[in-house]
Amino acid sequence: MSWPFTFPARSFGQRGVGRLVALCLLAVLMALGAFFWLQPEKSKLDPTWEVVRRTEIVQVVPTQLHQPALISSAVVAPTTRTGWSSSEVEALALAWKFCEEENYPQARQIFSQLWQNHPDDHEVKKGFGITLLWLGVRALENRAYFSAEDDLLRSLDLYPGAGTSGQVLLRLYLKMGRVQEAQPRAIDLMASFPDNPSLHFLGAKVAFLSGDFEGAVLRITRALELRPDWKEAQRWKEELERELQVWNNGQRFSSAHFVCVASADDLGMVQLSKYVSEVLEASARALVADLNLRLTEPVLVLLMRKEDFRAHAPDWSAGIFDGRIRLAVEEEANADAFEATVRHEVTHAVLHRLGYRLPTWMDEGLAQYMEGKSVARARDRLVEAAFRGELPTGKALQGEWSSWEDRHKVSAAYDFALSMTCWVEENYGRSALIGLVRELRHESLENLSLRLLGRDFADVQSNHRQWLEEGMP
Numbered sequence: 001m002s003w004p005f006t007f008p009a010r011s012f013g014q015r016g017v018g019r020l021v022a023l024c025l026l027a028v029l030m031a032l033g034a035f036f037w038l039q040p041e042k043s044k045l046d047p048t049w050e051v052v053r054r055t056e057i058v059q060v061v062p063t064q065l066h067q068p069a070l071i072s073s074a075v076v077a078p079t080t081r082t083g084w085s086s087s088e089v090e091a092l093a094l095a096w097k098f099c100e101e102e103n104y105p106q107a108r109q110i111f112s113q114l115w116q117n118h119p120d121d122h123e124v125k126k127g128f129g130i131t132l133l134w135l136g137v138r139a140l141e142n143r144a145y146f147s148a149e150d151d152l153l154r155s156l157d158l159y160p161g162a163g164t165s166g167q168v169l170l171r172l173y174l175k176m177g178r179v180q181e182a183q184p185r186a187i188d189l190m191a192s193f194p195d196n197p198s199l200h201f202l203g204a205k206v207a208f209l210s211g212d213f214e215g216a217v218l219r220i221t222r223a224l225e226l227r228p229d230w231k232e233a234q235r236w237k238e239e240l241e242r243e244l245q246v247w248n249n250g251q252r253f254s255s256a257h258f259v260c261v262a263s264a265d266d267l268g269m270v271q272l273s274k275y276v277s278e279v280l281e282a283s284a285r286a287l288v289a290d291l292n293l294r295l296t297e298p299v300l301v302l303l304m305r306k307e308d309f310r311a312h313a314p315d316w317s318a319g320i321f322d323g324r325i326r327l328a329v330e331e332e333a334n335a336d337a338f339e340a341t342v343r344h345e346v347t348h349a350v351l352h353r354l355g356y357r358l359p360t361w362m363d364e365g366l367a368q369y370m371e372g373k374s375v376a377r378a379r380d381r382l383v384e385a386a387f388r389g390e391l392p393t394g395k396a397l398q399g400e401w402s403s404w405e406d407r408h409k410v411s412a413a414y415d416f417a418l419s420m421t422c423w424v425e426e427n428y429g430r431s432a433l434i435g436l437v438r439e440l441r442h443e444s445l446e447n448l449s450l451r452l453l454g455r456d457f458a459d460v461q462s463n464h465r466q467w468l469e470e471g472m473p
């Protein structure tokens, strides 16, 4: 999402697009985006999950798997088991006990050993699978995506249960923007667990992000058949049906990296598609030139009217990327502002397609950097904020701050993200900044910082903060 900017006015008429049709920028968000990503507060999507806004997927709470009864029944293990030594039987009881106490690393160790000796034992597979599911959930919460993926894949293999590890895995892929991988996995999971409404719900989301609107509507319909009173799913179904209609009635305009869709009834918007495509392609070229990041799959761009957008988006938002770019088109236009928004959202799209999640400060910092937002002005504001003791705290910035409702706080967080991004470039060079972005898939930020910047990331952050506090900008 991009923060509103102030740019000198330049009308679209000057660009010779259509007549004096003016386009305004404004970005749009539809309810899918709204309830998946933009809700100011966490929403209950189903009993097992809490979904945080935007591409944030976690807060996984598969509580039904942690009912004491489920574990306790197993803790009362038989005293003898055919082909088992007595110490193995004891170890099994101990492993369940650790599991019950949420000491999953210990439980994993014991289950893993037992599994090597008894690879086909149902109870061992079940205990090991549940343990790995929980380890996966924790890893996901800690943003250790690749270790979460390993644990979840293994859990799914050992003990698929009712499909919960599959659910968590799908959310992981969605969170990481790995829609292409999520698609076959979702199909497989829905076939294996046809009665799990959450899997159909997630399957609908995957289909939607893959551009398969019909498939998305079919899947959300199935989720609702299984759980008719599911409010979020009902709302989302309505949105998906609207989206399907837009797609079916839409006029499409494809360029090298984007497919723009505008309502065919709206001639003004159709005429502007070509111009929007040019702006999008120019943004993609700038990302290659400046950050060595390129789009490998086409991105869908929905052009809509401001009213549709306003119903769902926060007042201040000026652009949305929620798996696709949404842009609202208005008659009054400011081309500079529009183009900045497009650069911002295209940056999010490219970063999202990397297949892993960047820290929010880096995601928003790079988007503003590409947008061309003035870091000098951002820093002036930050110095004033520091003077008032209102610099955003590191802890707050780790969260999903772009969903905060306090505009001043959000504004300061955006400024801070931009300043921090530029700080890395200014002090360590652009190649170090690019390295951080590209290598995060394989290494933690802490390790990368030591390797690429030559110091602890905590130091980098505190130096930046101190510099602002001392009014240096």
Ligand SMILES: [Zn+2]
Pocket: 001, 002, 003, 344, 348, 363, 364, 367
């Ligand atoms: Zn943004």
